[in-house]
Amino acid sequence: MSLKKIQDGIIAEFSIFSDWLDKYDYLIELGNDLPAIDPAYKTDEYLINGCQSKVWLYADFRDGKLWYQADSDAIIVRGIVALLVKVMNGQTPEDIIASDLHFIDEIGLKQNLSPTRSNGLLAMVKKMKLYAIAYQAKNS
Amino acid sequence: MLDIKTIRQDFPILQEQVYGKPLVYLDNGATTQKPRVVIDTLEELYRKRNSSIHRGIHFLSEEMTEAYETARDTVRKFINASSTTEVIFTHGATESINAVAFSFGEKYVKKGDEVLITEMEHHSNIVPWQMLCERKEAKLKVVPFKDKGHLDLDAYRSLLNEKTRIIAVTHASNSLGTVNPVKEMIRLAHEKNIPVLVDGAQIVQHGKVDVRDLDCDFFVFSGHKIFGPTGIGVLYGKEELLEAIPPYQGGGDMVDCVKFELTTYNELPYKFEAGTTHYTGAIGLGKALEYINGLGQENIIAYEKELMDYATKKLKSIKGLKIYGNADEKISVISFLLKDVHPYDAGMVLDKMGIAVRTGTHCTQPVMDHYGIAGTIRASMVFYNTPEEIDVLVAGIERIKKMFL
Numbered sequence: 001m002s003l004k005k006i007q008d009g010i011i012a013e014f015s016i017f018s019d020w021l022d023k024y025d026y027l028i029e030l031g032n033d034l035p036a037i038d039p040a041y042k043t044d045e046y047l048i049n050g051c052q053s054k055v056w057l058y059a060d061f062r063d064g065k066l067w068y069q070a071d072s073d074a075i076i077v078r079g080i081v082a083l084l085v086k087v088m089n090g091q092t093p094e095d096i097i098a099s100d101l102h103f104i105d106e107i108g109l110k111q112n113l114s115p116t117r118s119n120g121l122l123a124m125v126k127k128m129k130l131y132a133i134a135y136q137a138k139n140s
Numbered sequence: 141m142l143d144i145k146t147i148r149q150d151f152p153i154l155q156e157q158v159y160g161k162p163l164v165y166l167d168n169g170a171t172t173q174k175p176r177v178v179i180d181t182l183e184e185l186y187r188k189r190n191s192s193i194h195r196g197i198h199f200l201s202e203e204m205t206e207a208y209e210t211a212r213d214t215v216r217k218f219i220n221a222s223s224t225t226e227v228i229f230t231h232g233a234t235e236s237i238n239a240v241a242f243s244f245g246e247k248y249v250k251k252g253d254e255v256l257i258t259e260m261e262h263h264s265n266i267v268p269w270q271m272l273c274e275r276k277e278a279k280l281k282v283v284p285f286k287d288k289g290h291l292d293l294d295a296y297r298s299l300l301n302e303k304t305r306i307i308a309v310t311h312a313s314n315s316l317g318t319v320n321p322v323k324e325m326i327r328l329a330h331e332k333n334i335p336v337l338v339d340g341a342q343i344v345q346h347g348k349v350d351v352r353d354l355d356c357d358f359f360v361f362s363g364h365k366i367f368g369p370t371g372i373g374v375l376y377g378k379e380e381l382l383e384a385i386p387p388y389q390g391g392g393d394m395v396d397c398v399k400f401e402l403t404t405y406n407e408l409p410y411k412f413e414a415g416t417t418h419y420t421g422a423i424g425l426g427k428a429l430e431y432i433n434g435l436g437q438e439n440i441i442a443y444e445k446e447l448m449d450y451a452t453k454k455l456k457s458i459k460g461l462k463i464y465g466n467a468d469e470k471i472s473v474i475s476f477l478l479k480d481v482h483p484y485d486a487g488m489v490l491d492k493m494g495i496a497v498r499t500g501t502h503c504t505q506p507v508m509d510h511y512g513i514a515g516t517i518r519a520s521m522v523f524y525n526t527p528e529e530i531d532v533l534v535a536g537i538e539r540i541k542k543m544f545l
Contacts, residue, residue, distance in 0.1 A: 020159060020492035025543060052500045052515070053484045073514065074482035075544065076489075119484060 003095050006087050007103035014107040023108070027079025034082040037071040048127060050120030053077045057124055059131035064139075065090050066132055070124070077119050080104075080112055084121075088128055093136035097129055142435060142443050148524050150175040150431075161494030164529045169314050169473055169520030170498050171364045172345060174428070178368060181427045185420045193419045194393055194410070208419045211426030212409070218429045219340075219359060220350040221376050225408040228382075229422045232373035233341040234264040236360035237308070239375055239388035239412060240337055241268035244306060244358075247385045251277040254303045256334075258283040258291055258320075259510060260313040263503040265339045269308060278305070285510065289316040289465035296325060300332050307336045311343035315502040315518065316465030317473035319343070323354050330355065335381065341365055345522060346444060346471040348437045351376050363421060368428035372421030375412065382408050389414040440523045447521055448472040451530045455519075458537055460545065464507075464516050472525075475502070475516040478537060481544045483515045489543060490517075493536045 001009075017023040041058035048055040053074035060067040068085045072078040087103065088096055104113055113122045148154045151173045156163050165173060185207075191200035193208045212224045221227055230236045249255065255269045259282050273280045281304070283296045291309075300307075307329050312319045326336045335357035340349055345366040351359050358381070363372035387394055387405055391414030396404040405411045432440065451474060455461055460479040478486060487499035500515040501508045508515055519533060 021489065021539070021543070024489055024492065028543060053482060054514075074484040076485045077482075 003087060003091055003099050007101070007106075010083060010087070010103050011106045020108075024076055024079075027076050027083075029079070030082040031072075031075045031078030034071070034078055034085065035069070037069045041069060042071060048120040048123045050123070051118035053119045055081060055120035055124045057127050057131075059128070059135075061093075061135040061139075065092055066096060066128075066135060068128060068131075072120065074119070077112075077121065080109060080121055081124065084125065084128065093132035093139070096132035097136070099129075101125065142439050142523060144443070144524065144526055147435070148526075150177070151524055152176060152179065154524060158494045158496075159492055164493075164495040164532050166519040166521060166525065166529065166533060167496045167498050168345070168522045168525075169342065169365075169502070169518060171370065172367045172522055173524070174367055174369070175431050177431055178424045178428050182369060182420055182424050185423060190420075192416055204419060204423075207423045207426075208417075211422045214426040214429050215374055218349075218433070219344075219374075219376055220352050222352060223379060226376055226379050226382065228375040228377070228409045228412040229417050230360075230373045230375050230412075231371055231418065232362040232364070233339060233360045234268075234362075234373075236358075236373050236375035237265055237337065237339065238268045240306075240358050240360075240377070241272045241308075243385040243388050243412075244335075244381070245272040245276060249273075249276045249278050249305045252303065253278040253305045254281050254301070255279070256281045256283065256299055256304050256307045258296075258309050259285050259506050260289075260291070260316055260318065260320075260504065261308070261310055261506075262314055262339065262341070263505070264341075265308050265310060266506070279303075282506075283309075285316075285318070285507075287511075289313070289318045289467040289470075291318075291320055291325075293321070293325075297328060300329060300334065302332070304329075304332070304334050307334055308339065309336065310339040310341075311349075312346065312471045312473075313465065313504070313507070314342045314473065314520075315475050315504040315507045315516065316467065317470035317475070318465055318467040319347070319469040319471060322356065326355050342471060342473070345432075347441060357381055363425040363428065366425070366428055367431060368425035369418075369421040372418045372425050374425075379408065382412070387411050387414065391415040393417075435523065443523050444472045444521065447525060447527065447530070448474075450527050451519065451521065451533075454530055454534050455537075458534065458541075460541065461537065464511060464513075472521040473518060474520075475518045477513065477516055478540060479545055481540060483517045485544060486517050486537075486540050489540050490533070490536045493532070493539070495533055495536050497533075 046056045046058050056071045058069045070081045153173045191204045193205040216224050216227045284292050329336045337358035338356040340361040344361045359376040364370035394414040396406050464475040483499040498518045
């Protein structure tokens with residue numbers, strides 16, 4: 001599925017929530033359902049250290065596509081991490097580099113990716129794209 | 141007795157709603173809200189009276205200069221300094237500490253000397269001293285605290301020695317709430333002729349400060365934490381020390397006579413006020429202090445103690461909640477964790493319920509390292525907070541328990 005279609009799906013899913021806490025409940029659920037990161041990658045080498053919460057990120061490159069594994073020590077952040085992984089997983093480096101993650105704004109989580117939030121999420125998105133750039137360079 | 145309902149009307153922001161819910165502002169340790177008198181003063185200054193101070197010959201400049209110097213005297217009285225020459229306006233407590241670390245350090249700290257701080261300092265009372273030590277090849281020594289949250293005074297005594305050049309200690313901890321026995325610590329330091337800087341950023345809004353009674357050599361605080369504007373702060377220093385140390389920054393207003401061969405410096409306090417100061421901020425701060433005087437500091441202390449007792453009792457009754465910092469004497473700050481709920485998660489949920497708390501390390505990473513935790517949730521209260529707001533916080537915490545545990 002295209003990056004845009006996955007994002008549209010997420011926006012539709014979130015549109016049913018009128019209450020913020022219900023939204024967070026759903027993010028907690030998504031965070032709990034996120035497949036655990038391989039312990040080999042839950043190390044300082046793959047750590048994105050936000051001042052408030054931590055995020056770990058690793059990417060594999062198979063069949064011309066990127067496959068991410070990620071985790072966070074805060075559950076709501078892990079829920080957002082799960083959404084980012086869902087959108088970016090199985091996409092080509094080109095699509096990831098060009099991606100505009102408008103769903104974050106649409107589902108009201110934009111402030112979580114602000115540079116001042118220091119929860120590791122903004123740096124995670126940048127790193128996801130950096131992985132794509134790196135694999136693209138390696139491949140060409 | 142304070143009439144909190146009426147007092148809350150003095151603070152326009154407390155009538156605001158966030159996410160459609162009444163704002164419960166419990167992040168006063170980070171910054172305090174401003175009474176109308178401060179907001180109106182700033183507006184009026186810019187609207188009708190703006191002019192640069194200490195320079196102009198014209199009407200507005202004279203008027204603004206007088207207001208600025210009146211504010212300095214209000215600060216002097218508030219901390220009971222003996223003279224306005226000892227009251228320097230800075231951008232905040234951080235700049236005040238940096239100024240002392242630089243100026244005092246230039247004059248008195250040499251290779252092999254020691255600078256003594258404590259384990260519960262805010263980063264702003266750690267890093268400037270680290271930078272000084274790096275510059276001068278001096279050593280930074282740290283007084284540890286006990287798990288309950290109070291400083292280890294035996295360790296303090298044993299760390300005082302002939303190499304110790306200066307001590308920097310917080311009067312009250314922003315993350316633990318502990319009120320430190322600074323008067324006794326200063327007495328012990330002075331027995332060995334060591335000067336002491338007291339970081340008053342977290343005490344001025346909660347308690348009475350008398351720099352002469354404390355006999356501290358330097359005292360610093362920020363305007364925005366005591367209901368004044370942001371960007372203004374105070375450095376108090378004993379006159380003989382301020383005379384002895386070099387200026388921190390060069391620029392206009394801090395000079396007496398400028399020649400390319402040699403520049404002589406202005407007298408105190410102007411020697412430490414280079415450039416155009418935040419004069420509107422200083423005047424706003426003066427108004428904030430007058431507002432506090434109007435309420436009465438004894439009344440504030442009594443009310444906050446009552447509120448703090450209520451909040452502590454309520455939070456302690458929540459199963460799974462652990463308070464970090466249980467010193468006998470505390471300002472109205474409660475740091476806590478809820479089992480293994482990440483403080484950031486808890487903060488995000490409370491935020492959406494209209495409750496403003498601070499989460500994380502509170503710029504005191506060594507305190508978090510002491511307990512081996514990533515951070516805490518901190519509720520910090522002042523006189524405009526109410527028991528009803530504490531009840532809203534408690535309900536929020538109960539909701540978090542349902543969501544995460």
